[in-house]
Amino acid sequence: MTAVLETPPGTTGGSLLPTKHRPGPRRILLHVFLALASLGFLFPLVWAVLNSFRDYEYTAIHGYVSFGGFTLDNYAEAWVRGDFGLHFWNSLIITVPAVLITLLLASCMGFVLSRFSFRFNTTLLAVFLAANLLPPQALLIPIYRMFRSAEVPYWLSDSGTLLNTHLGVIAVNVAFQLGFCTFVLSNYMRTIPREIYESARVDGASVTRQFLQLTLPLCRPPLAALATLQVTWVYNEFFWATVLLQSGDKYPITSSLNNLRGEYFTDYNLLSAGSVLIMLPVLLIFFLLQRQFVAGLTLGATKG
Template identity: 70%
Template sequence: MTATAHQANDAPRQVSTRNPVTARRTSSGRRSRRGRLAVQGFLALVAVLWIFPVGYAVLASFRDYSYTAQHGYLSFGGFTLQNYKDAWAQANFSQTMVNSAIVTIPAVALTLFLSCCVAFVVARFSFKFNLALLGLFTAANLLPPQALLIPVYRMFRSIEVPFWFSESGTLLNSYWGLIAVNVAFQTGFCAFVLSNYMKALPRELYESAVVDGAGVLRQFFQLTLPLCRPALAALATLEVTWIYNEFFWATVLLQSGDKYPVTSSLNNLRGEFFTDNNLVAAGSVVIALPTLIVFFVLQKQFVAGLTLGATKG
């Protein structure tokens, strides 16, 4: 009887010491699952809201305007490829895409190279005006372009260049002027990103390079630039997108229609009395294709550049 009584008294104690722990684990597990489900649901909703306009524009680009005018834009049917043929012919994409390439490729290359030079000096050399120099280059991104419209326009109109360099004799109506203004406004951001990236590189690498007799130029071209490949790929993707889609300075600095970039081509698809939205959607898809190609080509390096250092303590 005494042993039975002791067992009866011990049983509730075992339950009381184990159940709270199990209950806490169960409740924490439920809260964790609910949190994950809530986050996944929120991300799914944001993804749908983000993708829907793009997907609808792509769908509309393959539909005939007469069909949508009769059945409405929420209908399904009337698919055709004629919108892309008409958009390519009316918008003169063959010329405007060449103009954008003439501006975008040199502007991106110059921006990344000059940014690497500035970032290397700021990250690897200590001097009195180190941070001030980086702030000077970054300050170009703090002012809106509209505030500098008149000063930049007057400056470019006053700068005289040879006629073989520009048909107007100034930097106006010149690809070089548009390249220069894009490089000036984008170098600060790229220098800021690259300087932080270069500061994270181990100093032991540079000390070993100095011991091996590598000079500053060799450290820059053979050591720093190869290590900055992920960051350069990420910045190249962003810069191609920003400079390729730039329209403000093109309308200000260019004065002849044969030099306008591809972003101006959509104006040629607008009618005088009505606008074929399906045709405009097809033109928008054509304009977006080069940036999408660049992103998918550099996708691996782009993601690596964005996530670098995310797991460091």
């Protein structure tokens, strides 16, 4: 995934070995196997989508191993009963700032780590990277108490503290994602030829200008890939939003899943429709920006 991010700007992917085979029986067997495996992986999703279009009364009588009873009602009902409009909006106003701030701070940190060397370079990187891996449950109570006693203006939070605010959830997400993004970006930035900075420095460009006008534009590829990944991760985040937000009407869509279950615990078709609605944004991002994902995989990961 990160391979692309280590590609020096301007280099192209290494040549892949030409391994064209004539389709023999082994190759056909391989395709059959891979096709079956792919269908196996897709099946749970397909099943959810399929059932989301089916009428509960119909499946209740005929069982799920049947055909028929198609309807769109589940979506309309799930949307209204689950208050999806509100929860999608909450997800949006958590995800977008969290990703932007994470990328900005990570770029800053990565820039300094890669551009200058000082004694604690590696230590700092380790501190960031390790933070990414700690179990969040272990940090819950202190964070909870900190947020509760952190006073913020009332226009930011109706409670006057960071608790039960989207701001708090954004802050935790940023802190947790920083390690990974910093690491990736600093690795990428290190591949930027030193000479570019040297000539900029000779021209009298300040550090700020070097960062904004040289580094960031060159980092477009990893930033795009990271943005794509981060959007899905923050959108999918479940634990922090669940424990730090207390009003049901502030939950982002992923955390509101549990509330939904209480709403329609036995109507699995409705549940499917709700699940499909929730996965729609990430699937959309995935398919629209698959290039970012796939590029990350395949682009010139070979050395040289």
